[in-house]
Amino acid sequence: MSANESENEIETPVTSSQTAEPGAPAETRAGFVALIGAPNAGKSTLLNRLVGAKLSIVTHKVQTTRAIMRGVAMHEASQIIFVDTPGIFAPKRRLDRAMVDTAWGGAEGADIVALLIDARKGIDDEIAPILKRLAELKRHKVLILNKIDLTKREELLALASRANAEVGFDRTFMISALDGDGADDLLNYFAQELPTGPWLYPEDQISDLPLRMIAAEITREKLFLRLHQEIPYASTVETTQWKELKDGSARVEQTVYVERESQKKIVLGKGGQTIKAISQGARQDIAAMAERPIHLFLFVKVRENWGNDPERYREMGLEFPR
Numbered sequence: 001m002s003a004n005e006s007e008n009e010i011e012t013p014v015t016s017s018q019t020a021e022p023g024a025p026a027e028t029r030a031g032f033v034a035l036i037g038a039p040n041a042g043k044s045t046l047l048n049r050l051v052g053a054k055l056s057i058v059t060h061k062v063q064t065t066r067a068i069m070r071g072v073a074m075h076e077a078s079q080i081i082f083v084d085t086p087g088i089f090a091p092k093r094r095l096d097r098a099m100v101d102t103a104w105g106g107a108e109g110a111d112i113v114a115l116l117i118d119a120r121k122g123i124d125d126e127i128a129p130i131l132k133r134l135a136e137l138k139r140h141k142v143l144i145l146n147k148i149d150l151t152k153r154e155e156l157l158a159l160a161s162r163a164n165a166e167v168g169f170d171r172t173f174m175i176s177a178l179d180g181d182g183a184d185d186l187l188n189y190f191a192q193e194l195p196t197g198p199w200l201y202p203e204d205q206i207s208d209l210p211l212r213m214i215a216a217e218i219t220r221e222k223l224f225l226r227l228h229q230e231i232p233y234a235s236t237v238e239t240t241q242w243k244e245l246k247d248g249s250a251r252v253e254q255t256v257y258v259e260r261e262s263q264k265k266i267v268l269g270k271g272g273q274t275i276k277a278i279s280q281g282a283r284q285d286i287a288a289m290a291e292r293p294i295h296l297f298l299f300v301k302v303r304e305n306w307g308n309d310p311e312r313y314r315e316m317g318l319e320f321p322r
């Protein structure tokens with residue numbers, strides 16, 4: 001483990017304007033799909049199918065942001081970024097209830113909102129309030145009835161018409177996330193419907209992107225636990241490198257962005273003590289999350305006006321510009 005304040009050895013994070021690389025198909029599309037579903041509706045199963053392996057790791061959710069990146073699917077010339085909006089379902093604790101509006105904010109920022117329903121369960125007490133709220137949401141909306149392998153056709157049709165009577169979805173899909181039935185149609189649809197524009201993430205980072213983001217969130221948490229009085233909320237952490245090493249460990253480089261030189265000094269602490277302690281705590285948690293030993297390198301950089309740069313937020317996929 002080491003903490004380093006030098007800026008020279010670090011890769012420059014790739015910005016979205018750089019991601020429309022030569023060789024990429026002419027008309028690229030990219031956007032956010034908010035996948036909402038009750039626990040056990042089959043979200044993870046569906047995402048694993050659409051995005052591919054490596055996703056299971058992101059079940060360790062970080063509940064501090066409005067929308068949580070769950071994975072990125074590349075399909076033809078489209079980059080489909082799936083986000084989760086935790087807290088929409090079953091807000092039991094008071095804190096959760098307070099988070100519900102925030103969670104819906106995540107859905108509002110997405111290009112497409114997709115509601116996944118376990119067709120066997122139908123519209124129960126959990127789903128009914130979600131439908132009500134979705135009806136008011138002015139967004140591109142999609143209904144996905146899952147587990148059709150366990151459901152009779154008549155029941156599916158009845159369920160589809162009932163849900164559509166309430167919400168008026170732009171499209172309804174009937175799928176089995178488990179055996180893959182209907183998954184390709186869904187992927188084609190998302191790929192076609194997202195707005196045209198450059199990809200938001202470089203292709204070679206996609207498989208470990210969720211890991212990178214959760215790792216950044218862990219370090220940010222350590223930073224704020226220690227320095228919340230001195231450091232403004234706008235400060236942030238980005239994982240700039242995640243490299244799997246042959247011995248099964250990973251080398252992770254992160255940059256802590258602050259707005260002023262004086263804040264950089266605070267983050268570093270006397271003789272680098274503060275950043276060392278932050279790094280140590282973060283390394284342990286990242287290693288536990290990624291289930292492998294981690295070599296963590298932290299850098300501190302001053303970036304003025306960071307908080308006002310919406311492009312930055314979008315690039316992180318966590319907060320949507322309004």
Ligand SMILES: Nc1nc2c(ncn2[C@@H]2O[C@H](COP(=O)(O)OP(=O)(O)OP(=O)(O)O)[C@@H](O)[C@H]2O)c(=O)[nH]1
Nearest residue numbers: 038039040041042043044045146147148176177178
């Ligand atoms: N038969 C059948 N089972 C499915 C299907 N999709 C998911 N399942 C099963 O339903 C259960 C829940 O699936 P998950 O993908 O873990 O559900 P989830 O919505 O991600 O659940 P949370 O992580 O709690 O939000 C698992 O046992 C899956 O195997 C399907 O299409 N058919």
